[in-house]
Amino acid sequence: MITIAEVEHVALLSRLDLSDEEKRMYAEQLGAILEYAGMLDELDTGNIPPTAHVLPLNNVFREDREGEHLPLEKAMQNAPDREGNFFKVPRIV
Amino acid sequence: MARYETVIGLEVHVELKTGTKIFCPSSTAFGGDPNTHVCPVCLGLPGVLPVFNKKVLEYAIRVGLALNCKIAGFSKFDRKNYYYPDLPKNYQISQYDLPLAEHGHLNIDIDGQVKRIGITRVHMEEDAGKLVHQGSTGVASYSLVDYNRTGVPLVEIVSEPDIRSPEEARAYLEKLKAIIQYTGVSDCKMEEGSLRCDANISLRPAGSDKLGTKTEIKNMNSFKALQRALQYEVERQTEILEEGGQVVQETRTWDEARGVTLSMRSKEQAHDYRYFPDPDLVPLVIDRRWVEEIRAGLPELPDQRKARYVKEYGIPEYDASVITASKDLADYFEQCLEGYSNAKAVSNWVMGDLSRLLNAHDIDIARCRIRPAQLTGMLKMMDGGTISGKIAKMVFEEMFETGKDPEQIVKEKGLVQISDEGAIASVVDEVLAANPKVADDFRSGKEKALGFLVGQVMKATRGKANPEMVNRIIRERLR
Numbered sequence: 001m002i003t004i005a006e007v008e009h010v011a012l013l014s015r016l017d018l019s020d021e022e023k024r025m026y027a028e029q030l031g032a033i034l035e036y037a038g039m040l041d042e043l044d045t046g047n048i049p050p051t052a053h054v055l056p057l058n059n060v061f062r063e064d065r066e067g068e069h070l071p072l073e074k075a076m077q078n079a080p081d082r083e084g085n086f087f088k089v090p091r092i093v
Numbered sequence: 094m095a096r097y098e099t100v101i102g103l104e105v106h107v108e109l110k111t112g113t114k115i116f117c118p119s120s121t122a123f124g125g126d127p128n129t130h131v132c133p134v135c136l137g138l139p140g141v142l143p144v145f146n147k148k149v150l151e152y153a154i155r156v157g158l159a160l161n162c163k164i165a166g167f168s169k170f171d172r173k174n175y176y177y178p179d180l181p182k183n184y185q186i187s188q189y190d191l192p193l194a195e196h197g198h199l200n201i202d203i204d205g206q207v208k209r210i211g212i213t214r215v216h217m218e219e220d221a222g223k224l225v226h227q228g229s230t231g232v233a234s235y236s237l238v239d240y241n242r243t244g245v246p247l248v249e250i251v252s253e254p255d256i257r258s259p260e261e262a263r264a265y266l267e268k269l270k271a272i273i274q275y276t277g278v279s280d281c282k283m284e285e286g287s288l289r290c291d292a293n294i295s296l297r298p299a300g301s302d303k304l305g306t307k308t309e310i311k312n313m314n315s316f317k318a319l320q321r322a323l324q325y326e327v328e329r330q331t332e333i334l335e336e337g338g339q340v341v342q343e344t345r346t347w348d349e350a351r352g353v354t355l356s357m358r359s360k361e362q363a364h365d366y367r368y369f370p371d372p373d374l375v376p377l378v379i380d381r382r383w384v385e386e387i388r389a390g391l392p393e394l395p396d397q398r399k400a401r402y403v404k405e406y407g408i409p410e411y412d413a414s415v416i417t418a419s420k421d422l423a424d425y426f427e428q429c430l431e432g433y434s435n436a437k438a439v440s441n442w443v444m445g446d447l448s449r450l451l452n453a454h455d456i457d458i459a460r461c462r463i464r465p466a467q468l469t470g471m472l473k474m475m476d477g478g479t480i481s482g483k484i485a486k487m488v489f490e491e492m493f494e495t496g497k498d499p500e501q502i503v504k505e506k507g508l509v510q511i512s513d514e515g516a517i518a519s520v521v522d523e524v525l526a527a528n529p530k531v532a533d534d535f536r537s538g539k540e541k542a543l544g545f546l547v548g549q550v551m552k553a554t555r556g557k558a559n560p561e562m563v564n565r566i567i568r569e570r571l572r
Contacts, residue, residue: 013365015176052169052191052370058378064111064148067118070132075240085127086237089178091226 001031097296097334099327100304101256102213105269106247107279108220108287109152114244115219116143116186116374121246123285127239135219135244137181143373145170149217149246150193150377152278154387156248157194157215159276159394160269164384168193169376170217173366178238179221187249189368192216193377199272200396201264202414210265211253220245254293254304259323263316266290267418271395274420283315290319295340296330305330306340310354312347322347326354398423406436415444421458422448425465433469435476442468446486450493462496463489471499483556484508512559514566517550520558521566524549535571543567 007027011018018026072085081088114121117134134141157164171189197212222243224236250269256262270281270288281288295307310326313319325347330340345354393401395417402413402423417423422443429439447468451458471488474480480488480503491502503509511517524546525532535542543564550563 009365013174013176013367052167052376053372055375057375060144060375061147061150062118062144064113064146065118066113066120067132069119069130070136072126072128075128075131075136083237085129086225086239087128087178089236089238091234091236092177 002027002034096299097331098299098301099257099259099323100254100295100297100307101258101262101323102254102293103252103256103262103265104291104293105250105252105266106220106289107156107250107273107281109149109246109248109278110280110287111146111148111152111246113146115146115149115217115246117141117244119244123287125241127237127241130241131243135181136240137183143186143371145374145377146246150379151387152246152276153193153215153217153248154379154384155276155278155391156250156273157197158384158388158391159272160194160197160199160212160215160250162194162197162212162215164194164379165191166379166381167191167376168379170371170374171368172371173218173368175366177221178236179224179243181222181240181243185219185221186371186374187218187368188216193379199265199268201261201268203261203264208261210255210261213251213253215248215250218247218249219243220247259320259327262292262323263320266316266319268395271418271420275392275394275398277392289314292319292323294323294326294330296327296334305334306342308340308342308354309344310347311344311357312349314349318347318349321352322354325352329354395420402426402436406430406440408436408440412437412440412444416440419458425458425461428465429469432466433472435472438472439469442472442489446489447493450490454493461493463492464496467492467496467498474499474503478512478559479503479510480508481510481556481558481560483551483560484510487556508557510559511554511557512562514562517554517558517562518566518570520550520553521546521563521570524553525567525570532571535567 004023004027007018007023007030010030011023011026076082076087079087108121111121113119114135117132119132119135120130122130134143154164168188168191170186172184173187173189174184176183192214194215195213197215198209199212200207200209202208220242222238222240224238226236227234252265256265273279273288274281279287283289290313292310292313293307294310295305297303297305308326308330310322313322326345333340341356344357346357347354399410399413399417402408402417403410408416416426426439426443429443430436433439447458447461447463450456451461468489471480471485471492474488475482475485484503487506488499488502488508491497491506492499495502528546528549531542531545535546546567547560547563550558550567551560
């Protein structure tokens with residue numbers, strides 16, 4: 001289980017407005033997920049070198065060459081609101 | 094001795110001038126129409142895959158090496174999570190525990206002493222977009238977002254908390270800017286945001302080695318703003334501590350107009366970025382030989398150039414450090430010396446009248462209308478006695494305004510120095526006749542009276558008389 005305070009903290013960071021009912025529900029569900037993933041802690045990884053990636057690949061690069069830009073109308077296509085060339089969003093700070 | 098010691102560390106972001114963004118092929122050009130330099134990757138559309146621009150790695154290694162860092166053999170990208178509309182993905186791709194470069198330093202000159210400031214790390218990350226807030230704070234209802242800057246490559250350079258005063262902070266930032274400009278990987282224009290600086294600052298009782306509570310200062314958009322903001326913060330924190338209070342750890346923003354720092358009191362203060370390795374990007378294994386090639390290709394850096402100027406041109410250390418602080422200014426200085434050998438004369442003009450006019454007109458040396466050959470042409474006319482030092486100043490200003498050759502200006506304006514003995518002598522006689530009392534003063538030993546008489550002769554000849562001849566003739570007449 002995780003605490004309601006932890007749920008509230010994560011909700012704040014994610015800009016989610018949760019009801020008391022939802023907080024209780026997510027505390028339970030997230031707790032269950034963490035508990036399940038926590039099984040990995042039972043493995044002895046003492047002799048395993050840490051990994052930074054799941055693929056056995058390094059150094060995938062592209063050259064510094066310009067490609068196509070997305071036309072403005074396409075870029076704006078899914079925006080809930082716009083003003084001229086700009087995306088329009090609720091003020092945060 | 095002050096009761097408190099100031100401890101400052103700087104975090105500097107520098108935009109790298111690659112042609113395209115760090116993880117996608119969109120243009121990095123500054124000043125395009127909003128949202129026209131974007132593609133599905135930098136807009137954070139679902140299902141896209143970032144691919145790392147190799148030039149960014151090369152440039153960042155160049156910065157790391159120029160700052161005397163150790164370049165990592167293994168490095169990776171991490172996601173820094175925060176929700177803010179300047180980041181369409183809701184995370185910034187950055188580097189966390191395995192940065193590209195660490196353990197560097199640079200040297201600053203402070204009060205004639207060389208001081209070494211440690212560089213903790215240099216890491217790569219993507220820039221965020223630009224928000225335009227509509228209306229005044231508090232009442233505004235919305236913001237406008239331009240994602241052109243999103244994904245422009247940045248290096249973040251974090252200093253050790255080795256800086257002990259606002260002056261040192263400024264000197265550090267100036268030096269850092271100079272070094273990076275020399276490496277050629279960024280324009281470092283603070284006014285365009287390609288060089289940005291945040292500061293961590295705290296005070297502690299003098300003699301203590303425990304760090305006090307720090308504040309983080311943002312929004313300092315010039316060297317002067319950095320110094321002023323930190324000075325303000327030293328005073329503010331001193332006052333709190335003197336009254337027995339506690340400094341609150343928080344982020345504060347510099348209000349340039351009011352000259353104060355203000356608490357940002359935002360929910361963003363919950364610094365909890367939940368970093369984790371970015372699964373979309375594979376790790377970097379950095380080839381030692383490539384690093385050594387980049388090191389070998391590094392250009393001459395400010396400290397080396399300064400030392401060379403002192404040794405090769407024999408100019409004072411002070412002149413050398415002022416000139417080499419800007420690569421463009423140093424290049425200009427050297428171009429002057431291609432056809433002229435009196436380095437000290439050139440350095441006097443470059444540091445004096447040229448810098449003064451550039452500052453007054455807010456012009457970059459790169460856009461200066463006086464070409465190096467014109468400056469030295471004017472110096473040669475001075476050396477040859479064609480114009481006096483005083484006239485040279487007029488010619489210089491005219492060159493600055495019009496870009497004309499000095500020879501042409503002197504000819505057009507009739508500024509050729511009068512070195513005709515007879516002509517000067519007759520003006521001297523007129524001046525002496527008009528000022529008998531001053532002439533007597535000089536005869537009776539008042540050296541100062543000479544200056545007045547010379548001034549009168551210069552005035553009568555509109556500055557064109559050869560000053561040495563004027564001095565000599567007056568002395569002869571009054572002997």
